[in-house]
């Protein structure tokens with residue numbers, strides 16, 4: 001397993017993160033356990049801030065759907081980034097963390113009237129309008145509140161990024177955004193410009209996630225700038241802001257070779273600047289929305305090994321006490337991960353095994369065919385790069401409580417998400433009077 005951030009192997013041969021022995025963390029907080037490396041999370045924010053904001057004056061908005069809780073909001077704020085939020089629940093979380101709402105972009109392809117009203121009430125920095133329905137709705141809601149909505153329009157640039165089908169978003173046949181090619185985007189701009197209660201600042205696009213090819217980004221920036229130029233010629237209105245989304249890929253396992261954040265910044269801002277110069281227009285301010293590339297490598301999940309099933313000549317299954325409930329990505333996207341045995345991190349691999357989860361689904365496999373030192377029940381397995389789209393996609397399938405999360409740094413470990421309890425699992429269940437056992441018994445005895 002590649003070591004990320006503050007990971008190291010300590011004198012006891014244990015994996016250490018943020019100066020904390022992960023075997024101790026497992027003992028103290030239980031497993032499965034999400035471990036977040038504070039220094040690496042902050043460093044990734046700083047890399048973006050330096051590459052985009054300090055070098056080019058560009059904006060960096062952390063995409064909260066990758067990982068969000070109160071503590072993460074505070075880290076993001078302290079590092080000077082904004083937040084990209086997509087629901088009332090995310091807005092509420094940021095508000096409760098007292099995140100500065102002027103730094104928030106509010107996204108979504110079907111924001112409800114209540115969510116839009118909340119965004120207006122909180123005075124978020126930008127609402128990213130996805131479609132005509134939302135544009136009209138927002139104009140009306142803002143009017144009712146005697147305010148103006150600061151918006152950008154989400155556009156579909158018609159680009160096919162090389163990534164998994166479900167995380168592609170830039171192609172024309174997508175549920176997201178207004179299509180440039182068929183004139184809908186231009187029609188929406190004209191409509192927005194004549195509206196009283198919305199102020200249009202620019203455009204947004206997002207071509208997908210876990211993308212390694214900088215050429216896809218450069219191409220996207222050029223397509224968007226062609227459109228900025230076209231709109232300027234046809235309407236006289238010049239976009240002041242160009243939000244090019246997120247999606248930069250990260251290293252999960254061997255073979256993944258992501259570009260650096262600085263290369264990404266130079267590519268995007270360079271392409272926008274060149275296109276603006278060609279057209280003799282002022283370059284719009286670039287904004288990016290990284291999620292995975294900030295939080296992904298900063299997260300590690302600790303599991304305890306349980307049942308080991310060797311089917312001679314076929315496969316050896318090693319089952320852990322979590323799985324698709326805390327990390328649905330392998331089941332959803334065939335995502336690959338690396339792992340190590342945290343309590344024997346200094347040992348060389350001796351066998352190839354497959355790591356299974358504990359859910360009642362054959363598809364609940366975390367890692368197929370990984371070389372590890374010979375495992376036994378009670379070992380602690382650490383799966384790396386689980387910071388993005390694990391906790392936020394976690395579920396209670398099979399009524400498994402969702403894990404706790406600890407923030408580690410400088411030898412300290414602070415609980416930032418408590419482990420769910422069995423009582424939490426039934427806390428939203430309601431039993432109608434006619435189904436209550438005491439009631440049923442009395443009815444039965446009355447007969």
Ligand SMILES: *Cc1c(COP(=O)(O)O)cnc(C)c1O
Nearest residue numbers: 063206209246247289290291292
């Ligand atoms: C998911 C998403 C992001 C973040 O994507 P990452 O791959 O996590 O960087 C940014 N912007 C939009 C609109 C998204 O949907």
